[in-house]
Amino acid sequence: xxxxxxxxxxxxxxxxxxxxxxxxxxxxxxxxxxxxxxxxxxxxxxxxxxxxxxxxxxxxxxxxxxxxxxxxxxxxxxxxxxxxxxxxxxxxxxxxxxxxxxxxxxxxxxxxxxxxxxxxxxxxxxxxxxxxxxxxxxxxxxxxxxxxxxxxxxxxxxxxxxxxxxxxxxxxxxxxxxxxxxxxxxxxxxxxxxxxxxxxxxxxxxxxxxxxxxxxxxxxxxxxxxxxxxxxxxxxxxxxxxxxxxxxxxxxxxxxxxxxxxxxxxxxxxxxxxxxxxxxxxxxxxxxxxxxxxxxxxxxxxxxxxxxxxxxxxxxxxxxxxxxxxxxxxxxxxxxxxxxxxxxxxxxxxxxxxxx
Amino acid sequence: xxxxxxxxxxxxxxxxxxxxxxxxxxxxxxxxxxxxxxxxxxxxxxxxxxxxxxxxxxxxxxxxxxxxxxxxxxxxxxxxxxxxxxxxxxxxxxxxxxxxxxxxxxxxxxxxxxxxxxxxxxxxxxxxxxxxxxxxxxxxxxxxxxxxxxxxxxxxxxxxxxxxxxxxxxxxxxxxxxxxxxxxxxxxxxxxxxxxxxxxxxxxxxxxxxxxxxxxxxxxxxxxxxxxxxxxxxxxxxxxxxxxxxxxxxxxxxxxxxx
Numbered sequence: 001x002x003x004x005x006x007x008x009x010x011x012x013x014x015x016x017x018x019x020x021x022x023x024x025x026x027x028x029x030x031x032x033x034x035x036x037x038x039x040x041x042x043x044x045x046x047x048x049x050x051x052x053x054x055x056x057x058x059x060x061x062x063x064x065x066x067x068x069x070x071x072x073x074x075x076x077x078x079x080x081x082x083x084x085x086x087x088x089x090x091x092x093x094x095x096x097x098x099x100x101x102x103x104x105x106x107x108x109x110x111x112x113x114x115x116x117x118x119x120x121x122x123x124x125x126x127x128x129x130x131x132x133x134x135x136x137x138x139x140x141x142x143x144x145x146x147x148x149x150x151x152x153x154x155x156x157x158x159x160x161x162x163x164x165x166x167x168x169x170x171x172x173x174x175x176x177x178x179x180x181x182x183x184x185x186x187x188x189x190x191x192x193x194x195x196x197x198x199x200x201x202x203x204x205x206x207x208x209x210x211x212x213x214x215x216x217x218x219x220x221x222x223x224x225x226x227x228x229x230x231x232x233x234x235x236x237x238x239x240x241x242x243x244x245x246x247x248x249x250x251x252x253x254x255x256x257x258x259x260x261x262x263x264x265x266x267x268x269x270x271x272x273x274x275x276x277x278x279x280x281x282x283x284x285x286x287x288x289x290x291x292x293x294x295x296x297x298x299x300x301x302x303x304x305x306x307x308x309x310x311x312x313x314x315x316x317x318x319x320x321x322x323x324x325x326x327x328x329x330x331x332x333x334x335x336x337x338x339x340x341x342x343x344x345x346x347x348x349x350x351x352x353x354x355x356x
Numbered sequence: 357x358x359x360x361x362x363x364x365x366x367x368x369x370x371x372x373x374x375x376x377x378x379x380x381x382x383x384x385x386x387x388x389x390x391x392x393x394x395x396x397x398x399x400x401x402x403x404x405x406x407x408x409x410x411x412x413x414x415x416x417x418x419x420x421x422x423x424x425x426x427x428x429x430x431x432x433x434x435x436x437x438x439x440x441x442x443x444x445x446x447x448x449x450x451x452x453x454x455x456x457x458x459x460x461x462x463x464x465x466x467x468x469x470x471x472x473x474x475x476x477x478x479x480x481x482x483x484x485x486x487x488x489x490x491x492x493x494x495x496x497x498x499x500x501x502x503x504x505x506x507x508x509x510x511x512x513x514x515x516x517x518x519x520x521x522x523x524x525x526x527x528x529x530x531x532x533x534x535x536x537x538x539x540x541x542x543x544x545x546x547x548x549x550x551x552x553x554x555x556x557x558x559x560x561x562x563x564x565x566x567x568x569x570x571x572x573x574x575x576x577x578x579x580x581x582x583x584x585x586x587x588x589x590x591x592x593x594x595x596x597x598x599x600x601x602x603x604x605x606x607x608x609x610x611x612x613x614x615x
Contacts, residue, residue, distance in 0.1 A: 084577075086577065087576055087577050087579070090579050091398070094395050094397045094398045094579075095395060095398055096395070107579075110578060110579045111397075111579050113579075114397050114579040114580070115396065115397045116395070116397045116579075154577075155574060155577055155578070156574075156577035156578050156579075157577075178565055179565070180482065180565055181565075181570065181573070181574060181577070182482070186482075186562075190481070190482060193481055194481075195481035195482050195483065196482075323578065
């Protein structure tokens, strides 16, 4: 019996030792890490993940992988399944599983408010539109018509903030609806089967319209430009502090990718590279069809007042709606050193203009 | 007797035997978070979990999720166990029912309730129906199986005596079948309750407006590991309390049995 208890204690101590050694393994060892890990949203069709947006272009260009190889560092792309990008990447940053990630504003605010320090090092452009879709047979034409109804939205994802803005602008609150927390894929199925009365989502809304099962009744295209959700290239602060040179390489590669995308003549090639599997290119074309936002400006990596104000508002919204409990200083989320050098190194210094 | 009990008794601290492993776990948890062996944001200290618990209790959020989950559990259990009881008893009493249904019953019994979640969502949507049905399914099979084996296990001579006295069906049920089958059926109910609870929380993780499972999923999305841990502890405690309550019922109903 006593032996058993000692055995039990052994297990506890053993488990502690494993945890401790895992922590030590992350401690600074050599001058360079073995691998540099970048997480980005990925769609799975078959066994290979498909990345979209600037990370897809970076991988295609191969510049970063080559530069890292010269320094004896492997480049690892870590796919974050599109069904739960924010939580997956946040957990990756928290447990030291990733060094960089291209993902959205709200999850980044949430993870920093939770005590995991990350920094935006390059912007990913002026933002992404989000959409309110109802089943095609629905009679609703405005958000107010949906009062008391079931709305599906994946909470804590970046599109929750524009949704909150839409509610606030109409004098509405979450308690005016039955909010159902589910990812856009499940939400789309729920719209089709009539299990929800509306879905708040990304450009997959066009897909529902094309299939004649849904109707977009509102989108951020008709809202002030700052309502679009933003993504940035984020880096773990620990990695930045330890490997500023490698961080610079990633930032430069990212700006190179954005610069390529922002050229009008590359638009078609980018759309085809960046379209999700199972979704026609027309969906991506329609999303980018916006008279108010020029193609080149759409991909501005600059951390100008426009970007900073977006984060000021976002932190306020997150705090006022209890998405975070601790106020964080929006300015502290940015580390601008790398962007300046990246613009210089990639020759794109004069290409984008700051916006107030 | 467990090792911990043995040790505690040996030193004259028998009262420590039961809470000791729990205290050890809590101690190891505190130690691990205090020493910073693992990122604090992921392995939150017990104190923070406690704070999240009291905060959610004060705001009424926890009670809301709990009452939602327990409500689903109650309805699903009542449905599943009464259907299971009726089915199990009729399968044991009627050869015809048994011949026609036993194989299908035994095949369906093997399908894990969690595996049925996607199918049920497809058919019934994400509303309350699917969640109550998944609990019903989880409760039905253990109770049906327990009822079936319990009734089958009634000694044949009980029925013979009943026949000699020409007992009407209802009396036979009340005086002979029920008393000899209740204890094993309650054991089945206890098993059913445990399984239903686990399945319900899993279903709520996937799709729900509220409920203890949804509270945990939301906590994960919001990077509130303390909220997730509150959910883990509460789920365990509720399961434990429900099981204990059924055990008491079981013991009480078996009082007449010779030990």
